[in-house]
Amino acid sequence: MQHVIIGAGPAGVIAAETLKKIDPLATVTLIGDEPEPPYSRMALPYYLIDRIREEGTWLRKDKNHFQAAGITLLQDRVTSVNSREKKLTLEKYADFDYDRLLIATGSHALRPPIPGMELPEVHNCWTLEDGRAIAKLAKPGANVVLIGAGFIGCIILEALAARGINLTVVEMGDRMVPRMMNQTAGNLIKEWCQDQGVIVHTSTGVESIEKAGMRNGLKVKLGNGTSLKADLVICATGVRSNTGFLDGSGINTAEGVLVNERMQTNIPEIYAAGDVCQGKDFSTGEYSVQAIQPTAADHGRIAAMNMAGKKCVHQGSVNMNVLATMGLISTSYGLWMGVEGGETAELSDPGRYRYLSLQFQDDVMVGAQAVGLTEHVGVLRGLIQTKLHLGKWKNHLMKDPTRIMEAYLGATQAIGHNAGII
C-alpha cells in the first residue's frame, strides 16, 4: 500500500507515524514544501525570545527520526492532484503515484489589501522563515506595529514584548481576541497589555504603510487618524486553508477540505487532516476549520487509522484556546459565547484581572472562558467534553462559578452512588 501525505506539519507527521505503527510494511511518503525539517509553528514564540534555537522547533529532534521510522521525507511542493489516475504533480520531482492520499497542507497567513503590505519590513509570523526575519528586525528599542490581536497575534505579542521593543497593537475588533473572548474578557486583556506598556488601538485598522524616508523605517497610518513610526510591521490578520492546488481535482472544498467522520473526502481513497480541513466540532456537531494544533493532531491520528483500514470515527474536537498574553493566562472552550436559551454564570474581578464565565444548556456545561484563573482548566475542559449532567451543582455554579472542582467531584460521585459504584 502506497500512502502519501502532503504537508509535513503536526497533522502530517502524526499521520505518517500512526500509519507506520499500524502497518509497518506499508510505504509512507511525507511531502512537505518548507525547507526545514518538520517543525511546530507553536514553538515560534519560544524561538523569538531565544528560549530555543531553530532545532528546538523541530517536531522530532533526531534528524534521522523519519528514516529510522521507515518514512520517506520528500521536500517538494505538490502542484496538483489527479484523483482519477491517483497521481500527484510535484514542482521538482516526477509525478508521484498513491493508493491512499492524505491532504495535510495546513493554512497560510493572510495579508489584507493595504497599500505598503509588500514592503520588506512587513512580515507575517507563520513560518520559521518569518521568525528569522522578525528576529532580525525586532531589536531592543525598535518600533514594532502588530496588526491583529487575534489568537496568533496575542501569542506572539508576549514574545515580541520580551525583546525590549516599543510595541503598538492595532485591532479592528472592539476588543482583543474577539473570536475567543467576549467584551469584558477581551477588554480586560487589553487593559492588562496597556498596563505592561503596550499601546493597543481597538476598533480601528491600518489604512496604509509607507516608507518614512531613506533610512527612517516606515510610517503606518491608522483609520482613527493616528500615525505611527515603525521599523517592523507584523501582520497577524488571520489564516486560510491551503486548498488552491486542489482546484480541478474533484475534491470538495468550502472553507477547507470537506470530510466525513472518518476524515475521508468525497473521493474514498483521499483523506484530509489539520488546518486544511473542516473537521467535526465536538460542541456543535458541525464541520469547520479550527486551526489549532491539538485538533490537527487528532485529525492526523484518526485519518491515518482509517487509511490503514481501521474503522475509526472522529467524535469531534473541542475548540479550545489557551493564551498567555504578557503573563496573563486566558482560556476559552467549546461554546464560550453561550447558546440560545442557555444560562450564564459570571464572575468579574477587573481589579485583579480575573474573569470567569460558564455557559450552560440545561445542567450541562457547554462552554467557558477564563482570564487570570489557571486552576481547574483541565476540569473545565473535562466537564465540557464529557457533557456531564451537573444536577444541583449547576445551581451552585450559577451562584459561585469558581466551585468548578467541587461541582465536578459532587456530580461524578452522585452518578457513582446512583449506579451503586460508590
Ligand SMILES: Cc1cc2nc3c(=O)[nH]c(=O)nc-3n(C[C@H](O)[C@H](O)[C@H](O)COP(=O)(O)OP(=O)(O)OC[C@H]3O[C@@H](n4cnc5c(N)ncnc54)[C@H](O)[C@@H]3O)c2cc1C
Ligand atoms: C506563531 C504561532 C503560534 C501558534 N500557537 C499555537 C498554540 O499555542 N496552540 C495551538 O493549538 N495552535 C497554535 N498555532 C497554530 C498551529 O501551529 C496550527 O494549528 C498547526 O500548525 C496546524 O498543523 P497542520 O499540520 O494542519 O498544518 P501546518 O503546521 O501548517 O503544516 C502544513 C505543512 O504543509 C505544507 N504545505 C502546504 N501546501 C503544500 C503543498 N502543496 N505541497 C507540499 N507541502 C505543502 C506547509 O508549508 C506546511 O509545512 C500557532 C501558530 C503560529 C503561527
